[in-house]
């Protein structure tokens with residue numbers, strides 16, 4: 358029987374009386390997952406509660422309770438004489454475009470999107486399912502947006518709009534607004550040891566555009582590209598979209614394992630790295646590894662994409678200067694973003710491109726989105742020039758350091774023996790280790806049902822089989838110490854049955 362048919366439901370719902378979770382919750386969770394994963398499609402008819410209860414060997418009340426919750430949340434609906442069916446429009450679809458992004462209409466042979474586009478729609482990109490709105494503990498990437506100095510921003514924006522010039526409103530430079538490029542170049546030289554002048558800066562629509570352009574400009578479809586594993590889904594997606602053969606390279610305590618990369622794909626054209634603060638593990642790539650990577654890239658004629666997405670947030674020690682500063686052969690493309698330090702909807706990032714590559718990159722860019730919006734760039738340029746930017750970084754650094762301490766402290770108080778939180782030297786999340794035998798995907802599901810969003814590390818792995826499924830990622834930057842403590846307490850209640858010994 359096809360798994361899409363609800364007639365197969367009893368076979369797909371496995372209950373575990375020892376799991377420590379009520380049976381009705383297990384039934385709810387399983388059916389909920391089957392619907393969200395598309396294994397039970399819209400309109401599929403569910404078995405009668407009595408029939409399902411008999412098949413699963415549970416009381417009818419157990420199934421009724423699970424069905425009532427699914428109905429209350431909008432996943433299933435009952436029709437007079439028609440039994441219970443999976444809803445035509447799922448609650449997730451009403452909030453945002455569906456996480457699975459599988460096309461909902463069937464295309465005829467004469468009009469269909471490309472096969473490549475359909476394949477891309479199946480990539481698991483986290484942003485699809487990330488909802489904006491109230492910050493639940495411990496959603497990855499959430500930040501303290503209410504601390505953004507909106508008044509300063511508004512004052513600078515008003516100044517530009519009071520007398521908008523032709524320059525601000527007409528087409529602008531493909532590489533971006535010159536004063537912003539100058540401000541960024543000066544900041545990168547001073548704060549990150551990046552070796553650049555303003556000509557080399559291209560303003561992008563977030564680092565995602567830098568990734569997209571680089572994947573298309575630096576390699577041809579079919580070329581191999583090294584990707585950190587675990588690693589940033591946005592980077593893996595961009596390389597896949599460009600038709601590259603994405604090769605998983607593992608991370609150890611020194612950063613990307615360059616020798617493994619050389620063994621797996623010696624002739625790769627591109628390597629994606631987060632050397633300052635590996636995403637998501639938080640490891641700093643050692644100097645020896647950086648040199649090894651550059652030696653390989655220059656010997657091989659390959660490119661290195663350095664994603665320096667959050668180096669502003671370092672709490673204990675100064676960050677190592679950027680890898681780009683060590684590059685004497687012009688093989689590193691350095692990318693940064695204002696998404697983490699300011700706010701992500703700004704969609705402004707930048708890349709530093711070797712001189713020889715500038716023209717080619719700009720030609721690709723003009724065919725993509727021509728150039729970024731000038732007024733947003735002009736406001737940002739003033740924000741940097743007037744010192745608001747570095748002042749904001751200093752404030753957020755100390756706020757986030759306190760919040761991380763609050764989380765590690767709450768972990769010790771509530772999560773002892775269930776989740777070992779490792780303090781990090783930077784960033785906006787920490788990694789927690791589950792006890793042996795506890796699966797991170799399952800733990801994240803259970804936490805989610807209790808209203809706590811933790812992200813399983815396995816989500817960011819793509820080698821097969823995943824070597825370790827015991828880590829959870831907990832974002833803290835958007836939460837007050839009180840929210841952190843109550844979130845940790847709730848998480849402990851959810852994890853307790855899974856991690857109970859003996």
Ligand SMILES: Cc1ncc(COP(=O)(O)O)c(C=O)c1O
Pocket residue numbers: 498562563564565566589631636664666693694695696701705706
């Ligand atoms: C590793 C990494 N790079 C870059 C970004 C920022 O992306 P963007 O600048 O496109 O918002 C993120 C955001 O989550 C990230 O985690």
